[in-house]
Amino acid sequence: MLKPTNNTAIILKEPEKFNSPPIFTVGEKVLVGGLGPGSNVKWKEGVVMKVVSGVTYLVKVEDKIMYKHVNSLRKSFLEEVEVNPSTYHVPFVPLTVTDSVTPVDNSLQTLLVLLSR
Numbered sequence: 001m002l003k004p005t006n007n008t009a010i011i012l013k014e015p016e017k018f019n020s021p022p023i024f025t026v027g028e029k030v031l032v033g034g035l036g037p038g039s040n041v042k043w044k045e046g047v048v049m050k051v052v053s054g055v056t057y058l059v060k061v062e063d064k065i066m067y068k069h070v071n072s073l074r075k076s077f078l079e080e081v082e083v084n085p086s087t088y089h090v091p092f093v094p095l096t097v098t099d100s101v102t103p104v105d106n107s108l109q110t111l112l113v114l115l116s117r
Contacts, residue, residue, distance in 0.1 A: 021055055021070040024048045032061050034072040045076055 024030055025048065032046040046061035055070045 022073075022075065023054075024051070024057060024070075024073060024075075026050060029076040029078070030059060031074040031076045031078075032059055032066065032068060032072065033074070034068070035061070043074070045078060 028048045030046055030048060031043045033043050035041065035044060044061050046059040046066070048057050049060050049065060050058040052058060052067070057068055057070070057073065059066050059068050059073065
């Protein structure tokens with residue numbers, strides 16, 4: 001009777017590498033998602049108030065303190081820009097119909113004649 005040989009090689013797998021979640025610090029500006037079904041915006045800017053654990057944070061969004069998981073937070077690269085409306089002037093240019101406009105068909109020409117009366 002033949003016996004099986006034990007010449008098989010054992011292949012060791014390398015351990016899987018996982019991406020570590022981002023680490024936010026107290027006072028850091030973040031974008032907060034998952035604001036609930038009543039919200040009509042996807043992301044709002046907030047500030048980290050407290051690190052609860054390695055993956056959970058207390059974040060102040062507007063006037064509310066929210067308990068958020070790191071998956072619903074993103075680093076904020078938004079800059080505050082002061083906008084003074086008095087420095088911007090957009091001139092009003094009224095639209096006019098000129099003689100160079102040719103109607104596409106008779107119904108449009110009839111409409112223009114009626115509107116000009």
